[in-house]
Amino acid sequence: MARENKRRAHGRRSPWAAAALIGIGLLLTGGAYAGASAAMAATNETQVATALTVEDGKKLFQANCATCHGLNLQGTESGPSLYGVGELSVEFQVATGRMPLQAQAPQAPQKPVQFTEEQILAIAAYVQDVAPGPSFPEDEVLDGEGDVARGAELFRINCAMCHNVAGAGGALTEGKYAPALDKTSALHMYAAMVTGPQNMPVFSDMNLTTEDKRDIISSLLFQQEAVSPGGFTLGSLGPVSEGLFIWIFGIGTLIAITVWITAKSN
Known part of the structure; x- marks a missing residue:
């Protein structure tokens, strides 16, 4: 009788075993469900991203741009016509956040x-479909492998008077300004030269060839990645800012030290 009880004691399962099995089952089931959900979500996002068409771009344009530019891109009193601006201009204006415009300035x-x-490209495709204009360049133009030295020379001749020789930007008349180019992408550099946004002139192939544009872009990309050997660049604004810095902090520090030494000696 004692042996039989002993056998039953050895064969009895722990009261925590069932709970452990249930917990493991729930973890496995939850993990599988989470993985499947993530895969389905990724698939759906891809489908949504690739499903945007010219018709989707038209709807986005009518909902967000037509108030100023007209339902048929003809323009209104609040905004210019978009005939002939092309997808390149639309991508530049919308992808940099300049459009939609918040207020007249x-x-x-x-x-x-x-x-x-995807939405930006859809809007651009719609405008290009209705009123064709400048389009996206070949990848080679934006690869940054052009002649950097020649591009820097072309930039100084054609662009430095507004953007500064270091591409740091500068003030223009009547509250306008040329933006800094230290974070501008290669595509937007090209788009600015081709479409002439804001106060910038249009540089056609008669002014700057495609190869010229590639060299300028290459020089600016090189400058974005270059390290200043002289230390802090002070915005690369030239000797005026450097002289002001030295006058305020350098001379100011010397005066403060002189006053401290005199006060201590007294």
């Missing part, structure tokens, strides 16, 4: 972008 400032990349 001397110049449209950059601000956070309101659309996804």
Whole structure:
């Protein structure tokens, strides 16, 4: 009788075993469900991203741009016509946050972008479909592998009077300004030269060839990545800012030290 009880004691399962099995089952089931949900969500996002068409771009344009530019891109009193601006101009204006415009001002400032990349391309495709204009360049133009030295020379001749020789930007008349180029992408550099946004002139192939534009872009990309050997650049604004810095902090520090030594000696 004692042996039988002993056998039953050895064969009895722990009261925590069932709970452990249930917990493991729930973890496995939850993990599988989470993985499947993530995969489905990724698939749906891809489908949504790739499903945007010219018709979707038309709807986005009518909902967000037509108030100023007209339902048929003809323009209104609040905004210019978009005939002939092309997809390149639309991508530049919308992808930099300049459009939609928040308020009338001397110049449209950059601000956070309101659309996804797919939506921006859809709007651009719609404008290009209705009123064709400048289009996206070949990848080679934006690769940054052009002649950097020649590009820097072309930039100084054609662009430095507004953007500063270091691409740091500068003030223009009537509250306008040339933006800094230290964070501008290669595509937007090209778009600015081709479409002439804001106060910038249009540089056609008669002014700057495609190869010229590639060299300028290459020099600016090189400058964005270059390290200043002289230390802090002070915005690369030249000797005026450097002299002001030395006068305020350098001379100011010397005066403060002189006053401290005199006060201590007295």
